[in-house]
Amino acid sequence: xxxxxxxxxxxxxxxxxxxxxxxxxxxxxxxxxxxxxxxxxxxxxxxxxxxxxxxxxxxxxxxxxxxxxxxxxxxxxxxxxxxxxxxxxxxxxxxxxxxxxxxxxxxxxxxxxxxxxxxxxxxxxxxxxxxxxxxxxxxxxxxxxxxxxxxxxxxxxxxxxxxxxxxxxxxxxxxxxxxxxxxxxxxxxxxxxxxxxxxxxxxxxxxxxxxxxxxxxxxxxxxxxxxxxxxxxxxxxxxxxxxxxxxxxxxxxxxxxxxxxxxxxxxxxxxxxxxxxxxxxxxxxxxxxxxxxxxxxxxxxxx
Amino acid sequence: xxxxxxxxxxxxxxxxxxxxxxxxxxxxxxxxxxxxxxxxxxxxxxxxxxxxxxxxxxxxxxxxxxxxxxxxxxxxxxxxxxxxxxxxxxxxxxxxxxxxxxxxxxxxxxxxxxxxxxxxxxxxxxxxxxxxxxxxxxxxxxxxxxxxxxxxxxxxxxxxxxxxxxxxxxxxxxxxxxxxxxxxxxxxxxxxxxxxxxxxxxxxxxxxxxxxxxxxxxxxxxxxxxxxxxxxxxxxxxxxxxxxxxxxxxxxxxxxxxxxxxxxxxxxxxxxxxxxxxxxxxxxxxxxxxxxxxxxxxxxxxxxxxxxxxxxxxxxxxxxxxxxxxxxxxxxxxxxxxxxxxxxxxxxxxxxxxxxxxxxxxxxxxxxxxxxxxxxxxxxxxxxxxxxxxxxxxxxxxxxxxxxxxxxxxxxxxxxxxxxxxxxxxxxxxxxxxxxxxxxxxxxxxxxxxxxxxxxxxxxxxxxxxxxxxxxxxxxxxxxxx
Numbered sequence: 144x145x146x147x148x149x150x151x152x153x154x155x156x157x158x159x160x161x162x163x164x165x166x167x168x169x170x171x172x173x174x175x176x177x178x179x180x181x182x183x184x185x186x187x188x189x190x191x192x193x194x195x196x197x198x199x200x201x202x203x204x205x206x207x208x209x210x211x212x213x214x215x216x217x218x219x220x221x222x223x224x225x226x227x228x229x230x231x232x233x234x235x236x237x238x239x240x241x242x243x244x245x246x247x248x249x250x251x252x253x254x255x256x257x258x259x260x261x262x263x264x265x266x267x268x269x270x271x272x273x274x275x276x277x278x279x280x281x282x283x284x285x286x287x288x289x290x291x292x293x294x295x296x297x298x299x300x301x302x303x304x305x306x307x308x309x310x311x312x313x314x315x316x317x318x319x320x321x322x323x324x325x326x327x328x329x330x331x332x333x334x335x336x337x338x339x340x341x342x343x344x345x346x347x348x349x350x351x352x353x354x355x356x357x358x359x360x361x362x363x364x365x366x367x368x369x370x371x372x373x374x375x376x377x378x379x380x381x382x383x384x385x386x387x388x389x390x391x392x393x394x395x396x397x398x399x400x401x402x403x404x405x406x407x408x409x410x411x412x413x414x415x416x417x418x419x420x421x422x423x424x425x426x427x428x429x430x431x432x433x434x435x436x437x438x439x440x441x442x443x444x445x446x
Numbered sequence: 447x448x449x450x451x452x453x454x455x456x457x458x459x460x461x462x463x464x465x466x467x468x469x470x471x472x473x474x475x476x477x478x479x480x481x482x483x484x485x486x487x488x489x490x491x492x493x494x495x496x497x498x499x500x501x502x503x504x505x506x507x508x509x510x511x512x513x514x515x516x517x518x519x520x521x522x523x524x525x526x527x528x529x530x531x532x533x534x535x536x537x538x539x540x541x542x543x544x545x546x547x548x549x550x551x552x553x554x555x556x557x558x559x560x561x562x563x564x565x566x567x568x569x570x571x572x573x574x575x576x577x578x579x580x581x582x583x584x585x586x587x588x589x590x591x592x593x594x595x596x597x598x599x600x601x602x603x604x605x606x607x608x609x610x611x612x613x614x615x616x617x618x619x620x621x622x623x624x625x626x627x628x629x630x631x632x633x634x635x636x637x638x639x640x641x642x643x644x645x646x647x648x649x650x651x652x653x654x655x656x657x658x659x660x661x662x663x664x665x666x667x668x669x670x671x672x673x674x675x676x677x678x679x680x681x682x683x684x685x686x687x688x689x690x691x692x693x694x695x696x697x698x699x700x701x702x703x704x705x706x707x708x709x710x711x712x713x714x715x716x717x718x719x720x721x722x723x724x725x726x727x728x729x730x731x732x733x734x735x736x737x738x739x740x741x742x743x744x745x746x747x748x749x750x751x752x753x754x755x756x757x758x759x760x761x762x763x764x765x766x767x768x769x770x771x772x773x774x775x776x777x778x779x780x781x782x783x784x785x786x787x788x789x790x791x792x793x794x795x796x797x798x799x800x801x802x803x804x805x806x807x808x809x810x811x812x813x814x815x816x817x818x819x820x821x822x823x824x825x826x827x828x829x830x831x832x833x834x835x836x837x838x839x840x841x842x843x844x845x846x847x848x849x850x851x852x853x854x855x856x857x858x859x860x861x862x863x864x865x866x867x868x869x870x871x872x873x874x875x876x877x878x879x880x881x882x883x884x885x886x887x888x889x890x891x892x893x894x895x896x897x898x899x900x901x902x903x904x905x906x907x908x909x910x911x912x913x914x915x916x917x918x919x920x921x922x923x924x925x926x927x928x
């Protein structure tokens with residue numbers, strides 16, 4: 144009986160969330176044991192986010208490389224289904240993400256909700272691209288000779304993504320979804336100041352049939368995490384969206400060492416605007432496969 | 447056996463006449479539509495690799511000349527890019543036609559300056575050069591339909607640095623799409639092969655191309671470095687070694703210059719046990735001995751299925767014994783001269799390293815001329831993946847032979863290099879071709895053929911073989927603001 148009276152007198156103490164990284168389909172803390180304070184736009188404490196180390200970055204690359212073969216080899220139809228599944232999972236957690244985005248970016252409830260809706264719709268948009276991009280950017284070439292050849296796009300491999308600093312969720316998804324839609328795997332560095340929506344996205348991805356390691360989310364100091372990734376010999380490309388000018392140049396120089404594909408930072412006025420296909424083609428290779436047709440064979444017996 | 451074949455097929459010499467080409471004793475830089483001396487008066491000599499005869503003395507562009515050429519290209523850019531696409535197209539069609547008209551002259555010139563057989567310049571290089579200009583001419587007024595948005599814009603001044611292995615073809619690969627998209631060009635040909643680019647300047651004159659649209663700056667690596675670093679260059683295109691490509695990528699880092707790189711390779715040519723052996727042998731020979739192996743996409747690693755190794759090697763050795771090495775101007779010559787003494791030294795030292803590391807070296811009986819730079823076609827067997835000759839790009843007529851047992855092993859070995867430019871697959875089984883081609887990390891995969899090129903077909907590398915594609919619709923992207 145006394146329990147009941149206590150409950151009515153004291154407000155319920157909420158359960159804080161321990162935010163963790165998302166690497167290889169698991170949720171580790173930073174191996175360094177470090178965290179940093181994340182605050183809202185007014186400077187109020189929200190949570191402690193893991194402060195990833197170089198080792199975390201390297202672990203994420205190992206996970207992304209391990210996942211690459213399976214993800215790149217999955218059918219485009221299957222990848223599209225999974226990207227759509229991400230949208231489904233997010234739809235069910237709109238409220239949570241609207242709160243997190245509002246806190247992270249200091250937006251009103253309605254504007255944060257609009258940003259989350261746009262983010263969900265972005266997953267749907269890219270879900271529809273997985274089985275179309277090859278037809279748009281590949282094709283048969285009219286060779287002047289007795290040959291048949293086809294050019295097809297293929298994912299470039301492991302892509303490091305420096306998520307935009309200003310748009311913690313819509314911007315994040317706008318740079319991550321195109322990378323994985325085409326079959327690459329990603330090591331993502333969340334917005335340094337507002338990493339929480341990105342870390343929560345990991346929980347959504349983990350329950351969306353996305354194979355572990357396809358997307359790996361790290362939080363911490365962007366420059367510290369990005370440096371070893373830019374020079375990592377097993378990373379094939381880097382998207383510098385979240386780097387300032389000085390950092391971008393430094394990372395681009397490091398990236399030249401194994402000729403990574405580099406997407407330089409581009410000014411984005413409105414993350415909600417319909418993206419073109421550039422963010423997908425930036426991380427695609429074109430493979431041209433030739434074969435004789437025999438159709439012009441001089442001997443008449445070439446086929 | 448080898449000598450029997452050689453004597454059975456003996457031909458009388460059939461040299462192409464040199465009189466179709468008139469090489470002046472000296473050439474200047476081509477800037478703003480005129481030939482001009484280098485600002486500091488420097489010159490260098492270009493020699494014929496097959497005889498070491500000095501062909502001509504060439505002005506050597508320095509930093510001041512680079513600046514002058516970039517300024518000329520910048521001045522020309524406004525009018526050139528504003529020209530209706532249909533008019534730009536006509537200039538390119540004119541260039542293509544003039545190249546066809548003068549192709550015999552240009553083929554002989556290229557053979558003299560480069561050392562490659564006339565059979566190749568006449569039958570491969572020149573037809574492809576003309577075809578590239580024809581192909582991109584047609585794009586100039588159709589850019590709205592190329593899939594890069596409704597009004598894709600040119601970038602501005604393109605700084606282009608090309609190698610010595612296909613001097614005129616690499617020029618065509620660079621200049622044709624640049625001009626079609628409305629850019630202007632400053633191009634640096636290689637120091638050992640500047641002549642055909644300077645003759646191209648004359649083609650531009652005949653075509654009535656506006657001054658400044660194409661500028662040619664012969665010189666060494668420092669000229670190229672100055673061009674790449676010039677602050678008023680908007681686009682850098684380079685074909686050459688991976689090491690230089692990395693240095694260029696570092697130079698343009700942090701700038702807004704768009705960059706494409708076509709770099710080295712160590713192409714795997716995979717022969718399965720059901721492959722048509724005779725055709726495969728022809729493909730292997732074409733893959734590594736075309737242009738003396740001085741080809742970035744050369745099939746320099748032969749991966750042969752263990753069960754047919756003996757049979758294949760026997761056929762291959764017999765075929766190599768019939769290759770004719772000698773005067774590149776002779777129409778019967780298969781193997782010409784190595785492009786330069788420096789390159790010959792590099793090939794020689796890598797081959798010696800191969801022997802020292804325990805690989806087994808073989809060459810057919812082969813007499814090398816006394817003058818000039820020559821290297822006999824060479825095979826290495828007993829090669830492992832760790833050997834230098836299986837890892838480093840030799841850029842010469844040297845084939846390393848490795849074996850495999852299963853398709854998976856073939857794929858794993860083929861992909862086991864930092865390069866990713868080309869590969870070959872030989873098998874009669876269609877599903878195997880498609881499955882293996884799918885798994886190879888290479889920009890071009892030739893199945894049951896090798897070393898085929900066409901202006902409609904994108905060409906370029908994965909991994910450290912560079913980025914961007916040349917040829918086809920894809921080749922336009924490098925020169926458009928997209």
